[in-house]
Amino acid sequence: MTDHEAQNTVPSKNQNAKTVYFDEKHSGRPRIAFIGNSITLHNPKAEIGWYGSWGMAASCEENDYLHIVMSKIREKYPEASYCILSGALWERNYKTIDLEKSYREAKDFQPDIIITAIAENIPKDQFEIPAFKAAMKKLHDYIVDGRENVKIYQRSSFFRNELKIQGIKEYCEENGVKYIYISDIPEDKSNCAYDKFEHSGVGSHPGDKGMRIMAERFLSEIEKDL
Numbered sequence: 760m761t762d763h764e765a766q767n768t769v770p771s772k773n774q775n776a777k778t779v780y781f782d783e784k785h786s787g788r789p790r791i792a793f794i795g796n797s798i799t800l801h802n803p804k805a806e807i808g809w810y811g812s813w814g815m816a817a818s819c820e821e822n823d824y825l826h827i828v829m830s831k832i833r834e835k836y837p838e839a840s841y842c843i844l845s846g847a848l849w850e851r852n853y854k855t856i857d858l859e860k861s862y863r864e865a866k867d868f869q870p871d872i873i874i875t876a877i878a879e880n881i882p883k884d885q886f887e888i889p890a891f892k893a894a895m896k897k898l899h900d901y902i903v904d905g906r907e908n909v910k911i912y913q914r915s916s917f918f919r920n921e922l923k924i925q926g927i928k929e930y931c932e933e934n935g936v937k938y939i940y941i942s943d944i945p946e947d948k949s950n951c952a953y954d955k956f957e958h959s960g961v962g963s964h965p966g967d968k969g970m971r972i973m974a975e976r977f978l979s980e981i982e983k984d985l
Contacts, residue, residue: 768960769815771847771880774801779864780843782829787838789985792870792902793825796847798917798964799876800825807958816952816964824965827974828874828981835985842868844902850880853894858901866904872984873902874977875913875936878923888926895930910984912977914939917965919946937980944969 774797793799801815809815814823821830825843832839844865849856881891895913903909913931916923919942931938944950950969953962965973 769797769801769807769809769958769964771796771851773804774847775845776802778845778848778861780845781864781868782840782842785833785838785840787836787840789832789836789839789871790868791829791832791839791841791872791874792844792865792868793841793874793876794844794846794849794898794902795825795874795876796845796850796880798824798879800843800845807961808956809958809961814965814970816956816961816966817970818955818967822967822970824876824970824974824977827971828977831974831978832981832985842870846875846877847880849894849898850877853881854890856894858898862898862901866902869904869906870902871909872981873899873909873911874981875899875911876917878916878920878927879918881923883920883922886920886922886926888922888929891923891926892930892933896934899934899936910937910981911935912937912939912980914973914977915942917941917945917973918963919943939976939980941973941976944972 797815799814802812803810813820817823820826842865844862913936915927952966956962
């Protein structure tokens with residue numbers, strides 16, 4: 760079996776200029792907070808051949824999973840808004856990160872829905888299930904900030920890693936978080952973007968097909984609660 764995680768050579772540092780981004784065109788509810796890494800948002804980085812400012816490696820903004828999910832939600836709630844937490848920072852420092860310093864704006868946004876898509880950038884030798892579960896609960900609790908009826912959805916790691924899959928699934932089961940399995944997606948190379956980019960790390964990310972599959976799996980759970 761191909762080690763897709765090893766093929767992801769896109770650096771986890773300096774993926775984005777800010778730790779929290781906001782939708783500037785909409786301000787209504789529901790409010791959705793996306794916690795994600797480069798698959799959710801990566802600013803342009805010419806040295807690796809990436810010139811977009813959306814989920815790597817979709818062909819355009821409209822084709823990344825975030826915007827597919829938001830487009831579907833807006834069919835029912837046209838003014839639904841979102842923010843994005845740059846999650847690679849959390850992945851690199853999940854045991855020690857200062858949430859107040861990094862993500863205060865996202866907490867103040869008071870999201871109704873939290874969509875979590877992180878784990879890929881935690882080095883294999885630093886991923887510890889108990890520590891991960893404790894840090895993830897701390898992150899979610901911080902963003903929820905004691906409010907009731909906030910819906911949380913979390914996917915497995917995109918690049919198959921059995922320890923990460925186990926840790927995420929256990930966390931979801933223990934904390935009432937909706938678990939979405941996606942680790943099978945890159946097993947079909949046509950779901951990635953290897954043929955679209957010279958940089959193999961960029962190409963290991965989901966292309967348009969993979970992004971749509973991921974969005975559909977999130978939406979299969981989200982739409983039950985809308």
